[in-house]
Amino acid sequence: MRWFYRCPGCGAEYAIEPGRYLCDVCAAGQKPNQPLEGVLECAWEGNYSGGPDEVPLPVAEKYLPPLPVGATPLWEPHRLREETGFPHLFFKDDTCEPTGSFKDRASYLVAGFAREHGITEIALASTGNAASSMSGIGAAAGLKITVFLPKKAPVAKRVQVLQYGATLKEVDGTYDVAFDQSLAYSAETGVLSRNTAYNPLTIEGKKTVSFEIVRDLARAREHEAKRAGRLGELAHKDYVCPDHVFVPVGDGVIIAGVFKGFEDLVKLGRIQKVPTIWACQAEGSSALARAMESGVFGDPVPSDTIADSISVDVPRNGAHALAKLRKHNGRAVVVSDAQILDAQKELASGAGLFAEPSSSAAWAGFRKASSMLRADETIVVLLTGSGLKDVAGAMKGLGL
């Protein structure tokens, strides 16, 4: 199996090696205040001989850090199934990743890459979760982590960074300012950047969730048949593809990773086609949804939403995510802060799953889009961060 980076824009290929981030040709066309140009994808050719639970990755397994990332639970929320009338509704619960968010899938692969190449320090900008994630995974892996974090990031995420022993550089400004400062730091020091989308491994690491979903659904199907006493009638399947996946979107890296996972699964012959992926955005941070309508990313609109993890002015991976949504007939759905807070309460009180506002946007997105779905379809909602990460946000939903 040969691994390399490929530019989805112009098709140029590059070696996967330290110092390589963007496509030289396409990045030259970068415009100010626009999504990154020249974001690269990991690509592979040749035969893959891994077992049914294995995921092809561009980093050798022995370098991946010693902590349990991924293999998160798939929930069958019986009460919410009944209430919504969707008997094949599932939650993929990434709130229980080691540091409490989906970002661990990306940090894990980036940390593995660093170890493989003898790199000892990683720097990044973050709205909060990427910072706490890289700090925690870095602690397990023995790496020095430097994070650039806006001062207004939720306190729990800041405290996590410090508890994990990372170096915290507080930024007096937005995530966009932090992004630029962290890139300047990496350029000066030569330290590996884990900036989301900029480092292609952040996208690749997130694809693992799609591989888990198709296996989890196959097991859930057998489990259900067994409970109903009909296991004998069921033809065994190694993989079951959902019809719809709801994903909260800020920078557009998670959703691109989800797409990449399903594309790889099709390439491997494990499933037939990529499911319908829904980009769920907050009204106050909806650049990607707007671009889906108009075809272009306009001037940035200052973001304003309770859901801090999906609050971005310029979605770094916007252009790449938009191309994927177009290619696979993905959809967008936009929800208000009030709908997000209602959704958070509904998830917690109706299923026992306490998710942060950004993840609750995925549930709110499903609720809003559900009139367009058939009741017999299989639906997975991706819940990406723990509610305990932003207690102040959750308090607003309770009127406290």
Ligand SMILES: *Cc1c(COP(=O)(O)O)cnc(C)c1O
């Ligand atoms: C980062 C994050 C998102 C959004 O992911 P993007 O790649 O920025 O679109 C959603 N939910 C949580 C909890 C996150 O931390």
